Amino acid sequence: MKAILSATSAKWLGVALFLLLLAYLGFASLVFGIVETSWHTVIDAYTQFDGSNEHIIIKEVRVPRVLNALAVGICLGIAGTLLQSLTRNPIADVELFGLNAGAAFFVVVAITFFGISSLTQFTWIAFLGSAVSGAIVYLLGSLGRDGMTPVKLTLAGAAITALAASARHGMMVLNEKSVDEVLFWLSGSVGGRKLEFLESVFPYMLFAWVLAFLLVRPIQTLLMGDDVAKGLGQRTVLVKLAAGAAIVLLSGSSVAVAGPIGFVGLVTPHLARFLVGIETRWVMLYSGLLGAALLLAADIAARFIAKPAEVPIGVMTALIGIPFFIYVARKGLDKG
Amino acid sequence: MRGYLTLRPGKRFSSFHLHKKTIWVTAAAALLTFAAAVISLGMGEIKLSPLDVLKVLIGIGDEQSSLVVWQFRMPRIFVGFLVGAALAAAGAIMQGVVRNPLAAPDILGVSGGASVAAVAFLLFFETVSIKWLPPVAFLGATLIMFLLYALAWKKGVTPLRLVLIGVGLKIAASAVVTMLITFSPFLLQNKAILWLTGSIYGVSWSDARMILPWTVGLILLAALMARRVNIQQLGDDISKSLGSAVQRDRFFLLLICAALTGTAVSVGGEISFVALLAPHIAKQLVGPSFGHALPLSALIGAMIVLLADLVARVAFSPIDVPVGVFTSAVGAPFFIFLLYRNRHR
Numbered sequence: 001m002k003a004i005l006s007a008t009s010a011k012w013l014g015v016a017l018f019l020l021l022l023a024y025l026g027f028a029s030l031v032f033g034i035v036e037t038s039w040h041t042v043i044d045a046y047t048q049f050d051g052s053n054e055h056i057i058i059k060e061v062r063v064p065r066v067l068n069a070l071a072v073g074i075c076l077g078i079a080g081t082l083l084q085s086l087t088r089n090p091i092a093d094v095e096l097f098g099l100n101a102g103a104a105f106f107v108v109v110a111i112t113f114f115g116i117s118s119l120t121q122f123t124w125i126a127f128l129g130s131a132v133s134g135a136i137v138y139l140l141g142s143l144g145r146d147g148m149t150p151v152k153l154t155l156a157g158a159a160i161t162a163l164a165a166s167a168r169h170g171m172m173v174l175n176e177k178s179v180d181e182v183l184f185w186l187s188g189s190v191g192g193r194k195l196e197f198l199e200s201v202f203p204y205m206l207f208a209w210v211l212a213f214l215l216v217r218p219i220q221t222l223l224m225g226d227d228v229a230k231g232l233g234q235r236t237v238l239v240k241l242a243a244g245a246a247i248v249l250l251s252g253s254s255v256a257v258a259g260p261i262g263f264v265g266l267v268t269p270h271l272a273r274f275l276v277g278i279e280t281r282w283v284m285l286y287s288g289l290l291g292a293a294l295l296l297a298a299d300i301a302a303r304f305i306a307k308p309a310e311v312p313i314g315v316m317t318a319l320i321g322i323p324f325f326i327y328v329a330r331k332g333l334d335k336g
Numbered sequence: 337m338r339g340y341l342t343l344r345p346g347k348r349f350s351s352f353h354l355h356k357k358t359i360w361v362t363a364a365a366a367l368l369t370f371a372a373a374v375i376s377l378g379m380g381e382i383k384l385s386p387l388d389v390l391k392v393l394i395g396i397g398d399e400q401s402s403l404v405v406w407q408f409r410m411p412r413i414f415v416g417f418l419v420g421a422a423l424a425a426a427g428a429i430m431q432g433v434v435r436n437p438l439a440a441p442d443i444l445g446v447s448g449g450a451s452v453a454a455v456a457f458l459l460f461f462e463t464v465s466i467k468w469l470p471p472v473a474f475l476g477a478t479l480i481m482f483l484l485y486a487l488a489w490k491k492g493v494t495p496l497r498l499v500l501i502g503v504g505l506k507i508a509a510s511a512v513v514t515m516l517i518t519f520s521p522f523l524l525q526n527k528a529i530l531w532l533t534g535s536i537y538g539v540s541w542s543d544a545r546m547i548l549p550w551t552v553g554l555i556l557l558a559a560l561m562a563r564r565v566n567i568q569q570l571g572d573d574i575s576k577s578l579g580s581a582v583q584r585d586r587f588f589l590l591l592i593c594a595a596l597t598g599t600a601v602s603v604g605g606e607i608s609f610v611a612l613l614a615p616h617i618a619k620q621l622v623g624p625s626f627g628h629a630l631p632l633s634a635l636i637g638a639m640i641v642l643l644a645d646l647v648a649r650v651a652f653s654p655i656d657v658p659v660g661v662f663t664s665a666v667g668a669p670f671f672i673f674l675l676y677r678n679r680h681r
């Protein structure tokens with residue numbers, strides 16, 4: 001299939017258009033909501049802050065929300081691309097891989113048993129959870145002669161998710177006090193999170209983005225198969241470990257900021273490949289942009305669907321992503 | 337054939353080989369399950385010795401023990417028995433149809449469908465009697481099975497598509513449940529979470545009466561279909577060349593599986609991994625023939641739920657831990673072991 005944007009100049013033009021789209025969505029996210037404001041109010045909130053409701057909402061709620069959605073969206077898009085390339089599995093995603101569930105489980109344990117609510121600790125616990133469950137799913141999914149098959153990976157992910165979920169539920173039944181706190185966090189949202197959450201993990205996110213783009217060439221080689229890559233002199237284990245580390249940082253830090261949000265990483269690489277073809281660096285760049293746009297848009301929609309209540313954004317992305325997942329599963333995996 | 341008794345009720349529709357070893361193993365499992373039930377009946381706030389329990393069961397126990405056994409504990413244990421048996425039978429059917437030893441109704445979203453229906457019911461129909469919860473959960477399980485079947489259909493349903501789409505539906509179901517719970521008032525949240533973890537706390541004789549006919553009827557129906565499950569396991573090509581209506585059989589078997597899951601989930605909530613675990617143990621003991629493995633699976637499922645519930649009741653007393661926590665604590669490592677052992681498939 002020929003990509004829509006085949007010339008390099010067209011691809012850069014696409015990036016520019018995406019940045020415009022993100023700016024527009026960010027603006028819409030600042031202005032629209034239960035309390036409607038205007039562009040002037042947004043500027044005034046920073047230039048002539050008068051302590052009015054609108055100004056406080058913009059500074060304390062809307063701006064953090066936009067920044068969270070942007071950062072988390074980019075992370076999830078890139079993580080999805082890395083995962084799908086690394087496993088050569090078109091239906092890989094942080095949710096299906098059990099990374100979200102593992103991080104969520106570890107965080108709930110921390111809240112319930114150790115009363116931890118400090119941001120820095122939260123982050124490390126989420127990283128640890130992602131890493132542990134990701135490693136288990138990866139190992140289980142690649143056992144055996146025929147190596148990693150989509151079915152094995154999916155089942156391994158489902159089992160780890162089921163285990164984590166039931167242990168989590170058990171803890172929540174035993175400790176009713178933590179239910180509210182945990183539930184709020186578990187349903188996944190970019191709203192209601194203070195800016196400090198993002199600030200504390202942003203360095204890790206940035207590091208992972210850079211790492212991901214440094215890995216573009218080795219991953220492109222790895223996509224030809226382990227044997228070919230080894231034959232070309234690549235240290236495949238090293239590349240895989242680095243990619244794994246990037247994935248853990250990306251998913252762990254987005255879980256720490258916004259709770260478990262699935263399926264963004266599943267959808268975006270497919271859309272990106274549709275737009276720019278199969279070259280990994282473009283796919284990665286576009287996945288990040290698409291992820292940010294998708295999350296911003298989903299977050300705006302989440303405010304209006306069940307007004308005045310808000311649909312958790314993790315639920316939104318799952319409900320958008322699952323039809324897509326089913327489409328890919330029906331279309332692409334008939335050979336197995 | 338030596339070592340077999342052949343039965344053919346309804347000639348063309350079904351036939352059984354009664355394998356003598358299976359009969360012995362199944363009888364032993366029945367005895368063990370009974371023993372587990374007797375021990376569980378005696379444990380709790382008021383302790384009774386197994387002998388006292390037996391006396392009560394044959395009608396010569398004292399009044400207080402009789403009250404404790406028949407009114408307080410028996411409904412819960414009886415329901416645990418039925419729920420475990422139904423889940424295990426559903427799992428046995430699904431593993432046969434999907435031809436993947438790791439498939440189970442809770443992993444492929446069937447229980448999830450029941451959960452969505454039940455939580456929505458708790459949330460939106462607060463004033464309607466809780467008695468309607470089971471049929472609602474039942475409906476949810478059946479609907480999602482239809483959905484799974486329809487989405488996996490593409491000139492027939494293949495096991496691979498069933499697994500992938502089932503996992504997708506499972507995640508969709510949990511997303512919807514999360515949304516419903518976040519929207520509900522605090523009191524309902526706790527109720528819903530308890531139900532989602534799987535718990536047979538506070539069940540009554542009326543629950544037992546409600547699911548008894550379904551459980552027994554559906555397991556019998558599954559047993560009558562045994563021959564068809566065996567054929568399904570051979571793979572589509574061989575089954576077709578044997579003259580089997582593969583797709584039609586698959587559809588009916590999945591329907592029975594959904595109904596059994598719905599029955600169990602309606603009173604017990606999402607008790608995970610029993611449907612996966614029990615058929616495996618049964619097949620290890622008596623071999624893969626569905627007719628042999630089904631009754632034994634049901635008994636083993638019942639035993640797992642009974643024992644898990646016993647631990648859940650007694651270990652952290654006075655807190656009643658949901659039984660689902662223990663079934664997954666045992667089930668998940670076993671699942672991982674299975675993945676490892678089936679690595680060459």
